[in-house]
Amino acid sequence: MTVAAVRIAMVAGEASGDILASQLIQALRAKLPTAVFFGVGGPRMLGNGFEAWYPLETLAVRGYAEVFGRFREIIAIRRGLKRRLLADPPDVFIGVDAPDFNLALEKALKRHGIPTIHYVSPSIWAWRGGRIHKIGAAVSRVLALFPFEPALYERHGIPVSYVGHPLADMLPLADGRDESRALLGLCAQKPVFALLPGSRQGEVQYMADTFIETARRIHREIPDAVFIAPMATRETRLLFEAALHRCQARQLPIRLLFGHAHQAMMVADVVLVASGTATLEAALLKRPMVMVYKMAPFSYWLMQRIGGYLPYHSLPNILAGRFIVPEFIQDEATPENIAQAVLNLYADTVVRERLKAVFREMHLKLRQNAAEKAAAAVLGCISVAVRGNALAAA
Template identity: 45%
Template sequence: MAPIRVALVAGEASGDILGAGLIQALKQRHGDVEVIGVGGPLMEAEGLQSIFPMERLSVMGLVEVLGRLPELLKRRRHLLRDLIAAKPDVFIGIDAPDFNLDLELKLRRAGIKTVHYVSPSVWAWRQKRVLKIREACDLMLTLFPFEAKFYDEYQVPVRFVGHPLADAIPLQADRRAAREALDLPLEGPVVALMPGSRGGEVSRLGAVFFDAAERLRNLRPGIQFVLPCANPQRREQIEQMLASRDLPLKLLDGKSHLALAACDAVLIASGTATLEALLYKRPMIVAYRVAPLTFKILSRMVKSPYISLPNLLAERLLVPELIQDAATPEALAQLLAPLVEGGDEQTLGFDQIHRTLRCDASAQAAEAVLELIGRN
């Protein structure tokens, strides 16, 4: 088979994981694949020579982005020039829509086939972005089926490929082995507390979660808690919040998957961690709080009836969502208590969703890319 040249750009660690899996699957299907672009260590291990360090694209927050905007725009200009000169058979932008969609638009106008892998949340807010996506992309690859339905409505070529986490996480997790690995009691209820990975999330939800845990302890004597800390900064922040409390709580450095495998139920901030809890089939209560002004703005902009991935995937209110002032310690504890030894409706729904998402995502994505460029 004639060699193919694939250009990819990933902007953060999650994109590096997806990119590495996709490169691997492309090589398995086609053999002679040259990869160029921007990625992290996992993509580099698959043969990518990153044009510049992926970390230069890993910027979060409006103020931080504004501070780095001149550099980001300059890097995108140079990248565009280099990629047009390289004439790849296809360009794949992995997530990072603010950076990649403009790049895709210009590359497509230059006659290069373009793919965007991981849909931005256009179905939830700023829906008019779909018009730019339609102009910029020859193909959208989505991780979730409800996203593909949305793109179909706007005549954007789309393929639902499934989620790599659904492939990686077993359909049945070994709770006993996880508890042994974490040195947790093998018997008795364990609840995972997951108030978020960012400082702002933890500052808004941490005390609420700990108050709820104290109430839950009164309702269910003998209960234990486990909290995976996203990084050393979050651990320090959480330790300070716990200083005056006496909770049977074990803090972990990372190990969120082990914590989910070990627990019976989860009190969790809305975000991607809710998908992991779903895949581990752990009943959950989802909570979220933002700054009052942010909430006021978002409540006008967001079009989706739900905020959590489990409910979006179930297309119904499968898990309770307590948002803003509704997220009180009393309400969280009362809703969580029956889930510690119950939650069968949730877990049954989670199992069905897991099977829907378990599609061998990297292989599906590679197949769709090769079809697009006529090399399948």
């Protein structure tokens, strides 16, 4: 007798979600070898046998103004997913981050008896705290990456599991700066600065000029400085190259990489990075950093109106509960301000060493074997009968 394989639907909406989801797929396959995975995903998920009904890039949009420009397309995708998943229900649905897209879909699926898991807690601790009630109506369980998050959900009776952060499992505890410089052919003593203006096209459009002008100012002060700029996609690379031409900066020693963001950060003395997961990556790689973020003026205005922010924007500051990383947002994010902060960090070796020690402690707290813990939580949401049949069929 042939038993149907466990069917797991997933939606990841950006590059960081692609990483998290691909690791979870690997961990689940170890428990459920015949399981099938499908939905919205990126190249890492596809590399693990995921069937993409829509590519991840269709959802990789940040900022209210940018979302409004593609609102109809995104809503059409969500409606199509809803129809397809309700017509042929999966055994479980896992929304990987992308809460503005996933929570509404999860709510509809949960109403029809499909277990729903949201992997990566929405940032209710930073803003839009009232959204926790919407989360409770949408999910069967939240998988939280940070140790302070479970208490927020438990107070509202929402099932939650702290799984740690997969990046803390992936990235080495040791500082690999010298080895990485050798691999990229960089002198161990040369001043190196990493430029990471974001993984989305919208981010690069708004921040490339600022990053390039900042590099120009740093280069004036440190003439032998080298800049490494990893680009996540062909499209973001083209946008950054256009900005170099626009800023008449092709003579700056900026070395573009396709991918290899971790290597670029690892070789750097200081990292200049957009807000988001990349700030955590830089911390886990023990690199001193300056965080910068710009978005469409209308998007920023709306976010200010919503309010409810912590005084911090970067994940290292949120985790530390204090300002350990300089932050420059919107109008404060000028090349003058940013360059001065980068130069100050570069010059102060004592502060840089202290930061590395703080980042190492942070790394140890977040290293929890996240993919295995997340897989165990997912298995707990799948019915005993389904799970037992799948194991018997393996």
